[in-house]
Amino acid sequence: MKRVITFGTFDIFHVGHINILERAKALGDYLIVGVSSDALNMSKKGRNPVYSEADRVKIISSLRCVDEVFIEHSLELKGEYITTHKADLLVMGDDWAGRFDEFKSLCDVQYLTRTPSISTTEIIEVVRNPLSQ
Template sequence: MQKRIITFGTFDVFHVGHINILERAAKLGNYLIVGVSTDALNYSKKQRYPVYSEADRMKIISSLKCVDQVFAEHSLDLKREYLIEHKADVLVMGDDWAGKFDCFKDVCEVVYLPRTPSISTTEIIEVVKSRPE
């Protein structure tokens, strides 16, 4: 029987932490679905656009062998609908979100995985911006 895992993220400035969480999420089932935040959603959350376009970020994620399906996440308010629409058995998020998605336990299992230590997209962007030319 197929066990469908779903996770969400921006996946901007793709790094090993992204690979780690996606590979670990995939091991929890046998079909991994990834919602990639749209550029507009990112702007609404962070008041800045991602470095890479949503089309490029979706292409990167869909090229990974552990990922079976990718879709655009247009709104944080539609998480429940995304879980139902994609028939998710398990929602996986990084442990920096621990407890914040427990409200979906009536729809599917919710698992929080540890993030890769010392790796942050925001920090990578800041380091690159601060380097002398």
């Protein structure tokens, strides 16, 4: 059984998230998703997610293509998460291309093309400033 792992915040869930998760699952038999904790999101992006980590975990857990979900508390623990979850393949969006190559000694690493013209950050900006669009 080929185990695939991916990570993300998955805030303001949209079709781009579904696309990458379905494509990740198609590369293996079992999909494991690490959802960034609220604290990790704050440290990465300088803002709290719109939806709490509990809500984001519930959303991701409800997807047919996802087999297992856990909270990612630290970027520095990615290698441990890969090992603990016995992942054979790490899948990330191509906006991260090359940034996770250090884990190729633990598993295969593949970067998938993101869905064009959709971004959580852009959606949040449109909602906050509807007249500026």
